[in-house]
Amino acid sequence: MKISHDRRRNLQGYAFIAPWLIGFVLLAAGPMLASLLLSFTSWTMLSPPSWVGLDNYTAMIQDDPLFYEGLYNTAYYVLFSVPLGLALALGLAMLLNLKLKGIKLFRTIFFLPSVTNVVAVSVLWLWLFNPDFGLLNTFLGWFGIEGPLWLQSEAWSKPALIIMSLWGIGGTMIIFLAALQGIPPELYEAAELDGASSTRKFFHITIPMISPAIFFNLIVGVIGSFQVFTQAFVMTGAGHPGSEGGPNNSTLFFVLYLYKKAFQDFKMGYASSLAWVLFLVVLVFTLVQWRYSRRWVYYEAGER
């Protein structure tokens, strides 16, 4: 009786989670394994895949300059867009946390760009970055500064995309704002009685209290930035398929390179090995951040 009751209960549970369970096998675990196997093959989808062992990986490391180009561009993007985005989002959240009249309107304005369509935003910024007629260089011109060529310049194309990413930090900002609103005001009151300065309060109360939110935004930001793709795909190449990632490969991010290998050259084996390199890099970064988080992320007792 007992066993059959347990079994019935288990079956009922599995029945409810069945959609996810089936999806997990068919759409996540299975393809993941397949992609690992594919990464050891050479396959253009025309003839059957042939096993090449580690050839894809050695070719990548030994004679593929674009692989390194993609890694460098992505590292550059992550290194600037994540810290700048976190700092700006926290600054905005702190402003929004002040008890000012009309604060909701400001919140809406700062949040709006991040919920719009990424292709529409990319097209808009393509126009904003136009060297001759764009709003950005027109604005710089008022101060007598001759703006750079932005997306048409090898040196400025990545900074341009980073600037654009800062426009869309609304989600990060909202998470910081929620964390700031969760800090008990008594902490600040006690600190004020002790005569603590604003800087001291910021570093000794605000930062530790919102450290879980900083950690979350950092992890999500790094994972997301490693996968930067759409902006570069839409904004570079001037509408000629195959020429995305320019000028001179300066916006050829890792995922863009992977996409071009897979869906323009149809080198499925090689693209799979690129995907696994990306996966491992992201995994290592996440695990390292997780490990070091214990030193600086503060969870109130009982929260975990």
Place this chain on the structure above:
Amino acid sequence: MRQREREAMDNRGTFSAIFLQSTWKYLVLYGVMICLSGVFLFPFLWMVSTSLHDLPGVFAHPYRWVPDILNWENYVRAVTLLPFHTFLFNTLVITASVMVATFFSCSLVAYGFSRLNFRGRNTLFSLCLATMMLPAQVTMIPLYILYSKIGWIDTFWPLIVPAFFGSPFYIFLLRQFFLTIPRELDEAALIDGASRLRIYWSIILPLSRPAMATVMIFTFIGTWNDFVNPLIYINSTENATLTLGLNLLKSQIVGTGMTEWNTLMAGSLLVMIPNIVIFFLAQSQFIKGISVGAMKG
């Protein structure tokens, strides 16, 4: 007496000092806020302005923010250069299907994870959370091959069918919400002989409207704006979505002599409008969903 008077004077002095200081503070803060708002809003305003210029007006030096004649025909041109009515229809079909599928799959799975005890539940739930971290690129190529083997390339199926299997983030969000609903309600219904499915349908779902609304809004925005999946799976213009269509329009216009930025801005603005409307209608749901997702993660 005299001492008290002096105290009163002192207090008045400090009061006005604080008042003055805070007025200045307020002015500076508002100044900063307005400048920042300008940074965030000007791109949008410029977009509207460009979309209403004729082509010489777009490239005029100095640029005029408000054109003499409002060229509304740019909007007509933007949606007729390519079959945008087809894109709209396709996007509506895909988005509606994904929303219905997500509604049922995610809530059923979340109910299972939050209310039923079965062997391996916690392990499976951790696994579900872990898949959120999995970069899509790892599964992208095998999935493409799978869909091409079964003849689904250039159809809506690869964009719709995965929604029937739930999405980890929404499952997580709903589970967290279901956990806040008192278990006594389930137990009372069980004693009355209600089935689990009935409890899910008549008790849990009606009590979870706010959470379901958040999930539906996120799903709408996510599907409506999706670019990468349609880019990979859709090849033909007649099956394109709005987002993909906008990119096609861009490819057609950019790089052909005098770029018609006015048409492009009109098209981009039209594609953005549903987002902006939903955002204004449901801003609090957005904020709740994002904050809950982050805090409990």
